[in-house]
Amino acid sequence: MIRRMTALVALLLLVVPISAAPLRDEAVSSRDGLVVCTSAPACDAGTGILARGGNAVDAAVATAFALAVTHPSAGNLGGGGFMLVRTPNGDATTFDYREKAPLKATRTMYLRDGQIDISLTNAGYLAPGVPGTVRGLALAHKRFGKLPWKELVMPAVQLAEEGFVLSDALSKSLNKQLSGAMGRFPTSVEAYGKPGGGRWASGDRIVLKELGKTLRAIATNGPDVFYKGWIADRIAEDAAANGGLITKDDLAKYEAKERTPIRGQFRGFDIITMPPPSSGGVALIEMLNILEPFDLKSKGRNTAESMHLQIEAMRRAYLDRARFLGDPDFVHVPIADLISKEHARTLSGSIDPLKATNSVELGKDIVTVTAQEPDETTHFSVIDRNGTAVSNTYTLEGGFGSRVVVKGAGFLLNNEMGDFNKNPGVTDLTGNIGTPANLIDPGKRMLSSMTPVIVAKNGRVVLITGSPGGRTIINTVLSVVLGVTEFGLGVRDAVDAPRMHHQWLPDAVTIERDGTTEEVVQKLRAMGHTVNVAGTQGDANSIEVDEGGRATGAADRRSPDGKTSIPRGLTSRR
Numbered sequence: 421m422i423r424r425m426t427a428l429v430a431l432l433l434l435v436v437p438i439s440a441a442p443l444r445d446e447a448v449s450s451r452d453g454l455v456v457c458t459s460a461p462a463c464d465a466g467t468g469i470l471a472r473g474g475n476a477v478d479a480a481v482a483t484a485f486a487l488a489v490t491h492p493s494a495g496n497l498g499g500g501g502f503m504l505v506r507t508p509n510g511d512a513t514t515f516d517y518r519e520k521a522p523l524k525a526t527r528t529m530y531l532r533d534g535q536i537d538i539s540l541t542n543a544g545y546l547a548p549g550v551p552g553t554v555r556g557l558a559l560a561h562k563r564f565g566k567l568p569w570k571e572l573v574m575p576a577v578q579l580a581e582e583g584f585v586l587s588d589a590l591s592k593s594l595n596k597q598l599s600g601a602m603g604r605f606p607t608s609v610e611a612y613g614k615p616g617g618g619r620w621a622s623g624d625r626i627v628l629k630e631l632g633k634t635l636r637a638i639a640t641n642g643p644d645v646f647y648k649g650w651i652a653d654r655i656a657e658d659a660a661a662n663g664g665l666i667t668k669d670d671l672a673k674y675e676a677k678e679r680t681p682i683r684g685q686f687r688g689f690d691i692i693t694m695p696p697p698s699s700g701g702v703a704l705i706e707m708l709n710i711l712e713p714f715d716l717k718s719k720g721r722n723t724a725e726s727m728h729l730q731i732e733a734m735r736r737a738y739l740d741r742a743r744f745l746g747d748p749d750f751v752h753v754p755i756a757d758l759i760s761k762e763h764a765r766t767l768s769g770s771i772d773p774l775k776a777t778n779s780v781e782l783g784k785d786i787v788t789v790t791a792q793e794p795d796e797t798t799h800f801s802v803i804d805r806n807g808t809a810v811s812n813t814y815t816l817e818g819g820f821g822s823r824v825v826v827k828g829a830g831f832l833l834n835n836e837m838g839d840f841n842k843n844p845g846v847t848d849l850t851g852n853i854g855t856p857a858n859l860i861d862p863g864k865r866m867l868s869s870m871t872p873v874i875v876a877k878n879g880r881v882v883l884i885t886g887s888p889g890g891r892t893i894i895n896t897v898l899s900v901v902l903g904v905t906e907f908g909l910g911v912r913d914a915v916d917a918p919r920m921h922h923q924w925l926p927d928a929v930t931i932e933r934d935g936t937t938e939e940v941v942q943k944l945r946a947m948g949h950t951v952n953v954a955g956t957q958g959d960a961n962s963i964e965v966d967e968g969g970r971a972t973g974a975a976d977r978r979s980p981d982g983k984t985s986i987p988r989g990l991t992s993r994r
């Protein structure tokens with residue numbers, strides 16, 4: 421216990437400046453609703469909507485548009501994502517607004533001399549899929565919204581037009597981008613560069629004029645202006661002028677989809693989460709099912725014995741992810757089998773409690789060559805006073821996506837095409853996957869790891885969570901869900917707790933720096949695991965609800981600018 425606390429304190433020291441005491445986001449609770457997100461002004465835009473009588477979906481839409489202004493590395497108009505909604509009567513649904521491959525895309529478009537040319541998916545005009553965010557938010561609003569659309573977009577318009585104050589972290593990341601990858605694109609420098617030149621500093625006000633104009637058009641005219649109107653013209657013209665693929669036809673044909681969530685059961689908790697094209701929901705439920713027969717709690721959360729079992733569950737679920745998962749509109753995904761208790765029993769039975777399984781051996785039927793995803797996405801959680809819960813993760817893929825700002829429209833496009841399997845038939849030890857389910861096809865959605873989750877028990881919401889982090893997302897979410905359901909932690913402790921990641925291949929586990937001890941690492945190595953200790957993992961902005969209906973937020977302290985926001989004027993705080 422002491423060791424765990426020492427590790428936790430060390431982790432906090434790593435991410436929270438010493439001068440920040442008392443700790444940021446200490447147990448903020450409310451019965452009037454909450455928004456927990458990664459950028460304070462955007463969380464406040466959401467609770468502003470709650471205070472005006474909007475519901476959780478209204479607040480989520482407002483938060484998402486505001487994040488497109490104040491958190492440009494991942495908040496977006498030019499990307500895509502998933503929203504999960506649960507209403508107080510227990511009904512739940514999801515909105516899939518994942519990007520799609522342009523109609524001109526081909527299976528081998530990122531291969532040069534038979535090798536993946538990662539520079540083509542990292543940045544530039546060939547990297548983006550057809551954006552889904554504006555359609556997705558509009559669909560969620562059409563289905564559940566209470567306040568008028570325009571009212572939900574206007575806080576973002578205001579933030580863009582009047583400007584907002586840069587945090588230390590955002591000023592630094594903008595400077596880094598402008599002198600690096602984003603600096604290659606004149607429209608991006610024009611949008612995000614400091615007027616008159618020079619470097620941004622913490623406390624500077626940034627105004628995003630063209631983004632404001634685009635948002636104002638979306639507020640006034642609705643989503644069609646983005647997909648069929650002048651914004652679509654700008655996207656298509658810019659692509660055509662720079663070797664990109666997205667056309668007006670791609671945009672006009674884009675549809676967000678409402679999909680039935682997938683559900684699992686773990687120790688009496690209902691796990692409600694995202695179906696494909698997310699791989700996260702299936703893999704999360706599969707891992708929980710694999711772990712159910714083991715008593716992790718009595719082994720202790722961060723012991724080698726308990727971590728070994730979790731790593732083995734990860735290894736097996738990520739192998740199934742590589743084997744089977746892709747866009748369900750294009751390939752058959754055997755969801756019911758993968759999340760069945762029966763499948764899990766077979767997999768649990770194959771775990772040696774003392775010895776690591778070899779990943780290549782386990783998946784030798786699909787490994788063809790025996791010779792990591794970047795880090796930006798954002799998750800927010802919302803609940804309103806009536807108990808409607810929203811779990812939303814959306815992304816540009818890498819930080820600032822393709823780094824390309826659309827000329828004349830002021831917003832960044834994603835680089836999500838990199839989430840497809842880019843080299844057909846080639847699955848190697850580095851984590852490249854070449855299986856059929858997630859190959860590029862025109863109009864197909866690329867597989868995602870984004871895993872928005874709502875956990876309920878006895879008919880009421882217990883936990884809302886999710887995270888960024890590429891393939892690590894699913895394991896970050898597993899960690900928070902296990903923290904609450906298996907280890908009985910409160911949401912603050914479950915979010916603070918150390919995390920780890922194993923994704924089948926590469927066959928190595930990465931444990932958060934200060935999330936473990938030398939003794940545990942040595943024990944894991946003795947079992948045959950390759951162990952790396954590095955960095956921090958995820959940004960799981962989460963909400964827990966107690967039996968009396970009081971919601972408590974936990975903004976993830978691994979990220980510097982997050983906040984639990986409560987509706988002004990309606991607040992109860994403890």
Ligand code: DON
Pocket residue numbers: 794795796797815816817818836839867868869870887888889890891893
């Ligand atoms: O959809 C996915 O799985 C990835 N494009 C998410 C990327 C991501 O989380 C990067 N961020 N931290």
